[in-house]
Amino acid sequence: MDPTLILQAVVSGVLASGLYALVSVGLALAIGVIGIVNFAHGEFFMIGAFLTYQLFVSFGVDPVFSLLFVAPALFLLGAVIYRTTIQYVLEAPELNQMLLTFGLGIVLQNLALLIWGGDPVSISGIAYRSIGYRIGGISVGLVSLVSFAVSILLVAGLYLALSRSRTGRAMRAVAQNRVGASLVGLEVNRVYLVAFALSALLAGIGGVMIAVIQSPTPTIGLAFTLKAFSIVVLAGLGNIRGVLVASLVVALAESLVATLVPNGGTLSNAVFFAIIFLALIWRSRRTV
Amino acid sequence: MSPNAMNRVRDLLPVVLFAVALWFLPDLLRAWSGRASVSYLSLVTNGLGLAVLALSWDILARTGQLSLAHAAFYGAGAYVTAVLARLDVGPLWLGIPAAGVFAVLLALGLGVVTLRLKGIYFAIATLAFTEVLRAVVRQLPTSFAGGSAGINVEPLFRPAFDPETMERWEIAFQRNEGYFLLYAGLLLLTIGLSLWTRRSRLQHAFTAIRTNEEVAGVMGVRPARMKLLAFALSSLSVGMLGAIHAHRVGSVIPEGAFSVETTVFALVTPIFGGLYTTLGPILGAGVLAGIEETLKRNLADGYLIGYGLVLVLSILFMPRGIVGMVRGVARRRRAARTDTPPDPATDGTTDGSEA
Amino acid sequence: MSADTKAVLEVQGLAKRFGGLAAVDDLSFHVRTGEIFAIIGPNGAGKTTTLNLLSGLLVPTSGAIRLNGREIQHLPSFDRTHLGLGRAFQVVQPFPEMTVRENVQVGALFGTPGIDRAEGDRRTDAALERTGLTRIADQSAEELTLLQEKRLEIARALATEPTVLMLDEVMAGLRPGEARQAVELVRDVRDSGVTIVFIEHVMPVVRDLADRVLVMDHGRFLAQGSYAEVTADDAVIEAYLGRDDEDDDDQHDDDREAPR
């Protein structure tokens, strides 16, 4: 097989991992660090995408700039949702959180359906979406490159924030022992609020990216939630850096299979989840 | 009378009543609403299906294993019966028990490899399993499993039409009655399995494993064996459900048979109704199906927004599901009347687990 | 050691490493049938880890464990329980979703393979009776005082009808009066033919209960013998009891007050 094809597959795979990381990092914060199982994460993502779209059609705002609005907007949305609902299930078992957030997901999805209709929407008239740089027969997509860079920055930033910064450590503390946290002077509820809103914000950034490279429908949420969950779990709960590695592994595998196997494109989901499955099993066997 | 005997009566009586009610329901509906009973039967049947799914899921959840693989058992069942029917081996109905058996084997296989996984790790592993299985089914030779186009499945019931004695809608009624009774039977079977785990020593083993597997082991419980048993009990009815459903809707396609909705509602319904109980998942299914249809009939667009809100509010105001809430009220009543402390026995059962 | 024929529990060259740390290191000792055997040592000496290795919650890095002459270090914990090795935990962990009775039933119904429900209930009642929990048997295990939790911890272990019962700091946090009851309970259990291995920091309790005492430090064997012997041992005083003026009058107080 043509070597440049394989090389191209590797490059595409590496870059594609950026999107996965973007989708997952917020969830990694929510579930891995704060310990809130958020089934509506994909909906934050979807909302972010449609806000970007709306800003574009109504005011012709370029997605790059709409970040400045979408990110805070989702932070706000996250905060509101936390105050009105999540706040009350912190102590509740994981399953209750799942039901609650799943319900929220349905609400958000059908609201979006009501507002934007069921057809996929697309942001037109942005030149950079289809720009690719050719380096020795290999093409590198501008947007993928940027999203890859952004995701690395976000993940690295979040990791540093959580391990080094006081606020970051506060989030972990609150998640690990609420009583202990308040006994060292933390307003547990406020810390959670910030953390949850932050995870929504991160989802929003991913949403902007999706609005640029794809044409979202209101129903994309759940699929992304599940993939994000898988990546976060593969990375290991609470392991922010792991999100990058996990995303890289699955994206690379998808891309290689899609290239090397005839009709491999249809296997991408199978590959994705097969890796998740095998990795989890293998890990569970290894540790005693 | 020994407490066990008491329990047995306490359980069996309502079940028997429920069974009798189900048996007469079609004719009652018919007598009450005439031809409209046709669609009512379909709706109730859908509800029963949800109940079977939910209760089965709950059985496994009692060991602390949050499965996202029930769509896999369901879809596998659907395909087993479809393929058997196409290969034309034996009578049509044979596919249903076969589907059940296959689902159990599949579940045991999955159970063995996921034994050591806990909580969300287990959940995601089972989800991944479902997705992979769907992909595999798609890739199977078209001549065998129909590929992405799917397979047609013969209906189980083709009531003969006799213009003299009956109206056309009565054909539909008889067909729906047939499926209704199958679903009802399946639910009763599942109830049986569920009650067995609740009333036998399995109840202790399951709860112990759910709360702390290590301590359970030191108490002499065999966690692996118990979990696998739960897997088997939890997949049997679901496999058969998928099979019957396939006959009912005339075809199977990978997207439909292994759909995420199945997975999700298998878990949403018991939480809504009340976890780790027999009544909870069934109530949950009934109420949820009822609410959805009511909203659908009374609201125009966006009725699902209402549906989502119901879920949200339910968990905020009934954290232990319907059953938990009812028991809570009952207990407060008792406490109000006499000063006897609350009966913790009922308390424990609806208690959420820390997964 | 193997010279001793009546050894019900034998530990040889037992070791457990966590990464770089040797929590238990080349530890050997044996417990005789029907005796009360105490394990003491500074915090972090490896006592609980040893118990975890004995009850199968941890896999030893190396070493052998024999119960009635049979090697058990490779068996899962439930098998060891079925073979008669019972255990109560240092960090009390009842099943909060169950009542006290149900908690004990778990041990009774599964502690010995294939016993019927009636027998299970008999054992349950017996264990509840013994630990004085009958009165609150139907309370939820959520709302117990520390003392009650400790009793439940013991009751569950008893319900498995062990030949060897291992107790990890069950006296901690009990006030003297209650500790005395607990001591009686343990003696009484031993008299019914159960060998006892227990970990304790409360020295008077060790003094009153232990036939023999094993002292651990840094995961290793430090000393062994009667209470008097080990408490006189300089190494033990150095590592564990500490040398202190208050020390003596403590002892005196206790001695004076001790029931004889």
Added chain:
Amino acid sequence: MSIALRVDALEAGYGKIQVLWKVDLTVEEGSFTTVIGANGAGKTTLLRTISGLIPVRGGSVEALGRPLTGVSAARIVRLGVGHVPEGRQLFPLMTVRENLDAGADYLPDARSHAAATRRWVFELFPRLEERQRQLAGTLSGGERQMVAIGRALMSRPKLLLVDEPSLGLAPALVRTVFKALAQVREEGVTVVMVEQNVQQSLKLADQAVVLENGEVRRRGTGEELLRDPAVREAYLSL
């Protein structure tokens, strides 16, 4: 001499259960108070109510000149009330070092002295220095207790509430801990300690209180109660 803690007809409990019945307690600044009592007497509940972990149902709590009734636990800590809780309440997935630092991180004044305080804590418990990098969740029972005390000290409290610090500690270490607490008191910190180890804890106490069934049954100096036959019978004889 001013008052560090004034508890007035305090009532508290859990759900339907009332645990504390009109408890009065006045603690002078810089003094050492020991609370003893049977299991379930309400000692822990008393401390948890003072530090705002459970709501005050009746009566009032006032510490360091400020009313605490209705104030959040976090604020109370920032006001200078440290608490070594029953059950340690550590952060299992953080290292020993991180657990200790957390004690100072969220109190500006304590943070500025963190390094010094940490050194002192390590002097008290050398083992913690060895185990700085170990996850708290994997510590032995006693080691956890050390971390819990260390974390509270890191916040440099003016009033320190300690719940059964000797629980699960080796005899030598028990004395070390009590010495440490005495030393803390020497540095002007007011200490309120709940203990089962009556013998040694009462020796330290300027004031001692016996709590039974949620009510104060006896008061006096440590020495007085040590001599009190009823107390000896109930809490010392073994």
Added chain:
Amino acid sequence: LSPLTGGAAGTGQAQKAGFELALQEINAAGGVLGEPLEIILEDTQASPEVALAAFEKLMTEDGVAFVGGGYSSGVTLALIESLKTFQPVVSWIGGAVSGVGIDGFDGIEELLADEPWFFHVHPWDYHNVDAATSFVADSGVETVALLHEDSAFGGPGSAGAQALLEEAGLEVTLREAFTSTLLGGSGDFRAAISKAQATNADMLYWIGYDSDVVPLTSQVRELGYVPQQIFGAPPGWPSEFGAAPEAQCVTGLIGFLPNLPTEEASAFTSAYTDLHGTAPDNYMAALAYAQLWSFADAINAAGSADEQAVMEQMETMTFRSPMGDWSFGPSELTERQGFDADMWLVFQYQDGVREIVWPLERATAPLASCR
């Protein structure tokens, strides 16, 4: 019966919009038999069992005599038994899987061809392939790379397409499947595109869903693949896609276009825009509109709501529609097929406008090459 919510909500909502417009016009024009026409919309959620209950509700509770709407083969197959039971007059838009050419699988046409009461509006899958391939043949390319999504929609279709193309003497350099973003695909088609690029085919011919349009076309550009033609056959196209640079010179198969140069078309477009505020982007709206009108016309012509009479009218009458006049006639198996290959248009994005380039008699601009 339309999928108003769930994955196919786009289609369902478009159908709804079409019905609403038709209903308004019909009743403005005096309704049916002098009475205002009344329609009941039921949501199928594109789920078989939901659709089943909904259909039975229409039959028994609402006593409906004429059934319209219709989408998704899975749903249609689920209804077959019940349809045969109640035998209302069914005019069915979707469920385009005829089953013709797929052995071992019975499609809608195969199962309902002989039912006198079943009328099918949307062209069958082989019609679509037929139209698409004859355009390709006319477009002057010699080599074609065929990318298709692998569900019931693109899987069977692509097989037929390859056969017909090779019949027409073209070379199919590659036939490669992918998973549509609509069905949970990752939306990364670079691997498939690179393979096509490697064969350097004149035309990239893809069969997928609406939501694949943007990622696919943009990735083609990104990878620097410049075929003469980029031709796609999704059910619909994202609104405003035209303005995107990567849309330039992209060609597509579509059932209806607002700028179709006929007065029916422009009349429908303006009326639709007045009612809904947006142009009818999804041709399902036009089909639904046509379908409801055909019922109304047939009933009025029959002079009664008697089902037999109405069915006769439907079989014989010619109806008006935004796509021009149409009537029910023979297809492969049935006698009651509405639109066929002739309904399809091929448009090309030229400077943001969707110019009709095929069939030539209806063309608004000549076909341009991307090279």
